[in-house]
Amino acid sequence: MAPLNRMNRVEDEPIEKGQEELKRAERLNDRELVAALQQAVKSEKESCVDVVCFLAVFHKRRLAASEGYENAFVYCLRELGYSESEAYKRFRAAKAARDFPLVLSRLRAGRIHLSAVTTLANHLTHENHADLLTRAERLSIRQLEFLAASLAPRPEITD
Numbered sequence: 001m002a003p004l005n006r007m008n009r010v011e012d013e014p015i016e017k018g019q020e021e022l023k024r025a026e027r028l029n030d031r032e033l034v035a036a037l038q039q040a041v042k043s044e045k046e047s048c049v050d051v052v053c054f055l056a057v058f059h060k061r062r063l064a065a066s067e068g069y070e071n072a073f074v075y076c077l078r079e080l081g082y083s084e085s086e087a088y089k090r091f092r093a094a095k096a097a098r099d100f101p102l103v104l105s106r107l108r109a110g111r112i113h114l115s116a117v118t119t120l121a122n123h124l125t126h127e128n129h130a131d132l133l134t135r136a137e138r139l140s141i142r143q144l145e146f147l148a149a150s151l152a153p154r155p156e157i158t159d
Helices: 015-026 030-060 072-078 084-099 102-108 114-123 129-135 141-151
Strands: none
Touching (some): 030 072, 030 084, 030 102, 072 084, 084 102, 084 114, 102 114, 102 129, 114 129, 114 141
């Protein structure tokens, strides 16, 4: 019988690489692990803000067409490999950031997340954005939905 191929068929990367990464994390003591996790999250947030900034300018310059895509959203899906949800959140945050740059500093600081921006983007105005972004800090999706609903209440239905 032939030996098992230890390669991941999708990316042709050795399976061992992922195992090594897990072992590296497992070798950390508890304090080191917590610190490493916090640093990784900080880096992830900073990278996300960079992506949002680049995407805002990419969209403004209408570069998707010159790259062979019908729009920036499709570019995010096909070229950057984002899921629809990931692309939508970043694209929506990029649009909000163009109008309200405070979004970027709040994202980078971890005071709000992409889901907060996505949920509240249609409600942000030049008059309310600072207050609304502050109110959205560290809220769950459900809490954000209630906040958004309170900003645009639906009329009561009567018989």
